Amino acid sequence: MSTKNIEELEREFQAKIDADIKIEPNDWMPEGYRKTLMRQISQHAHSEIVGMLPEGNWITRAPSLKRKAVLLAKVQDEAGHGLYLYSAAETLGLDREKSIDDLHSGKAKYSSIFNYPTLTWADMGTIGWLVDGAAIMNQVPLCRCSYGPYARAMVRVCKEESFHQRQGFEIVSLLANGTPEQKQMAQDSLNRFWWPALMMFGPNDDNSPNSAQSIKWKIKRSSNDELRQQFIDVTVAQAEMVGLTIPDKDLKWNEARGSYDFGTINWEEFNQVIQGNGPCNKERIDARRNAKENGAWVREAANAFAEKRKKKELTH
């Protein structure tokens, strides 16, 4: 077997990518590709897990049995997404516990949206509608991501996300068509979540340093700004349908572009939230850290028990 030099390997790798051949865990890949994917997949997994908290916040206060059951099922789905995303990251050699420790130390990031508080029941609708809606926009292209395990995980995640988005919109439209208090609750929630939802797509393309390489590697298939625009165009129509007002005075249909023009995003707020200064950053990480610390004795017990059983089997 001849040893190929790194340039050859990289060339062959890029040729596979260009030919839309999936990269699998045991295939050769450039270190940068592996690192980018590990970062993106673990961030995605962390977002699912931290994302359980703002919605979990309302399970015990859900207004009806049906809503309680649906919300439980939804948050449980997110835990499941977290699980298979951590597994996808493990195929790249990233240990789950190490990855979780990076989240707790602040080294690893997660979606900034989950650092906003859920203050009313309407937020359960808005999160499903906008946040899961934005997540779908981001994730549908990832079903075609060049890395096989991630692409396959995304197929399953997207199916469930689209159910989540529908149930969120259903809550919102029920409120928007309900009593004046309910409509107010829905509008207030939209006012709080609209701009943070737009920030979910990340910085503008000219401020997104890793995007070009990711697109070349087909880890990413559309740019941040393209996805954001797509999201706005779809969502404005939905808001109109239920009679809610998007909180952006600059929002206007642009006939020539066939898209909506919209106001300037407060990137300073985005950066502050990313850096840990959002309204709930500390609470979210504290909650996750406490869960891990308070559960340490349980995990230790499970390991100790498994060891004892193994010994017992050996002596019998």
Added chain:
Amino acid sequence: MEYLTCNHMTTQEAFYSYIVRLGDDSLILGQRLSEWCGHGPVLEEDIALTNIALDLIGQTNNLYELAVSIENKGENIDQLAFLRLEKEYENLLLVEQPNVDFGYTIVRQFFFDVYRKLVFEALCNSTDERLAGIAEKSLKETKYHLKHSSEWVIRLGDGTEESHRRVQEAVNTLWKFTDELFFQDEVDQNVIELGLGVDNSNFKATWNSHVEHVLTEATLTIPTNSWQHTGGRKGIHTEYFGYLLSEMQYMQRAYPNMEW
């Protein structure tokens, strides 16, 4: 439905109360378990506890649907779930006890699952087909819950020194609520007579031996102090319950008469 009078209570009234009590047990335990969502000791257990909570809320739904169809007081299942006064809930005291830690949560679940499995097994033969149907579906779920809680009782009991100490403490604390699992009053007497409900005194010995078997394997002991607390089935609760209700009822109380 026949309208027989026994102990000042019509069969219909007794059957209604019987079903609501079963539903209340599911609802309150489901509510307690759902507090764990996002805070479990490991992701897999987060999912498992949430899943059990989900099953219990589903059971509540089915049982309350049956209750409102038995006795039409013009109320719907959400009014039953969210708009009664504290003393009108007749769940077991066991299920309203706080989560405390994973050990308490598992022991509470285990005591309840052993009992619930016996209840649903017997209710599969209820003379009311609708209840028998609910029992059959719920039994399948309860068998999984019991497998899960039994395995954890054994793991924690026979795990580390700390886990043993914690779970033994949970057993000691929660034991005083286990006699109430076998509580009977005129509601039970009425439904037993007609084969609608089950005579839970029949399976007290089975419950005891099952629990003892698992606790022994877990190297845990049954407390010798046998003083027992009851009251849940009469609407007399522990102090924890009011807080659980204020959280659970918040939306329906703050925004009455609305669709969600």
